[in-house]
Amino acid sequence: MSLNVTTARLTVRCASQRARAGPPACKRRSFFSSVSSRPSTVKRRARRDDESPALPTPTPIPHEQLVHSPANAGQVDAYPAKTVAVSIDENPRTFDTVFLRDSCTCPKCVDPHSRQKLFQTSDIPLEIEGKARTVQDEKKGWVLEVEWQNDVPGYGPEHRTVHSIDWLRRALNTEVELRAGVRYDDRVLWDRDTMTKNNKWIDYADWMSQDTVLFDALAHLNQYGLLFLKNVPESEASVVDIASRVGTLKDTFYGRTWDVRSKPQAENIAYTPQFLGLHMDLLYTSNPPHLQLLHSLRARTPGGESFFSDSFHAAQKLHDASKTHFTTLCTFPVTYHYHHPTHHYHYTRPTIELHPHPKYSEPTNLALHRVNWSPPFQGPFEARIGGESQTALRHYIAAASAYEGLLSAEENLFEYRLKEGECVIFDNRRVLHARRAFDATKGERWLKGAYVDDDVFFSRLRVLEERFAGRWVADGVVRPVV
Known part of the structure; x- marks a missing residue:
């Protein structure tokens, strides 16, 4: 696969890193760290008089920019979710790193001939982290490439997971349809x-x-x-x-x-x-x-x-x-x-x-x-x-x-x-x-x-x-x- 790197790498950070460094000492700021600590789909509560004014809504993120997940911003839990956010159809969408890792289809993870999985979902460490970037593939267009830390045992530091933006879009849409419980049905009832x-x-x-x-x-x-x-x-x-x-x-x-x-x-x-x-x-x-x-x-x-x-x-x-x-x-x-x-x-x-x-x-x-x-x-x-x-x-x-x-x-x-x-x-x-x-x-x-x-x-x-x-x-x- 031919990959043309177009953006700088951004790290998916965990709460333990933030706890060690502390918010004031954080040098690298994500797009969302200056905007909101919650996803845009969550309704904001009424602002108190002693709070700062609400920040303006950010402009849509282009496909070639990967951003840190807003779900991670401001979390202080000892065991936070590890997520990555990427712009899909001009909207930032978040993905759990466990999901991205489990869905890897590289030859080390899925046999190219039998198309069968070569590792178990239960093998994925719960503390897995990822460094993600968007790159452009000649055939697949924009793709998300993830470099892993605390990867599945047996996988070296050179292992990468690549998902096309089209595939990620389908994964999101399928989940929404399954949750909705409204079935596609083209069967014709007849007399x-x-x-x-x-x-x-x-x-x-x-x-x-x-x-x-x-x-x-x-x-x-x-x-x-x-x-x-x-x-x-x-x-x-x-x-x-x-x-x-x-x-x-x-x-x-x-x-x-x-x-x-x-x-x-x-x-x-x-x-x-x-x-x-x-x-x-x-x-x-x-x-x-x-x-x-x-x-x-x-x-x-x-x-x-x-x-x-x-x-x-x-x-x-x-x-x-x-x-x-x-x-x-x-x-x-x-x-x-x-x-x-x-x-x-x-x-x-x-x-x-x-x-x-x-x-x-x-x-x-x-x-x-x-x-x-x-x-x-x-x-x-x-x-x-x-x-x-x-x-x-x-x-x-x-x-x-x-x-x-x-x-x-x-x-x-x-x-x-x-x-x-x-x-x-x-x-x-x-x-x-x-x-x-x-x-x-x-x-x-x-x-x-x-x-x-x-x-x-x-x-x-x-x-x-x-x-x-x-x-x-x-x-x-x-x-x-x-």
Whole structure:
């Protein structure tokens, strides 16, 4: 990295140094030492008559000037915070030296190949100090360079940490967004008419060969939770190829892939010709799959239409109609199980899960995270089951009945009969799927299925977001690529 030093070095001093020298003996004065001993964001108390007049507000500091932190000025604590202030967008912003040191990405701190950290946060001495300066890098523009005193054991005096101003700006903005508790959310809640209008079809060949198409498809899938592919080759391996463009397939006790076809004495109702109501898969496991893929290899029976419902849309409608019912579904524990001679899965979760938000904030939306709805695989209730003075179970039944009415309302169902050579992909933690009954004696119906986990999906989406959109999203916060 080519660095052009443009400013003099300024020392981040600690209280012990000030205590030894004393304020009158301090020869080096920072910009803020003549202005204020508190950050500008803190309201000043009313001035007493015996105090000096308030000093004028300083002019903004240019990028190339680094200043000592106002948080350190005037402190007399034996154990003060060590901070550095630097001008970002013409405003002085402060950073803890521990944060700057922990975030170091030099080759001694982060392996350039694996990109894994080579030291532990707990290794950083609490008494660490830094000498900081701003310099200009040919590629990164203005950067902050810090020389360390009392560094992590094993690091010599030559060690330097460099952070670009752009990276520091992103760190500050991300913290503000996370504290605010207001989530970025571009998901579209849909009913039948909305999905009919905005449904997306992707050609198999384009999905497999063009990253721009894949990014557009995954972004749509993240927004709506439902996507269709056409012209899929007639092969049992096709669903593996489709899923592999997203990432590693989820292997379950059903196998890496599985077949949905009618058979006698089926261990799953999906393997029968019976009507299969709206549900989600594998809610009896600790981490149910995020994506489900179903490739139609045979569609030669009458009936068997698939239909889908947006559980988030129904949850929003339920909240608008009855906050009491909505709260019940957010809190009442429902048990799911898969109990067979060779497999025994068991998990309890509420029907609606929300993203956490600050206790005293008012979220701008419901912050819906996941919905858990799978009546065919529901087990006996194990908590709040009722008694002479308990009505929680009855309250749940009332709320669940109201929710089911919204989920299965005709205007909220998107129905489609998959043809051979077509594949549907849907968000298993949001979009409910179902199937109408069919006559297995009059032809063959065969779907090849696969799952993909949430970590795999969002990893692929973020990689493509960084490449094509110049940003990525995590924890409800948009982060620009730096």
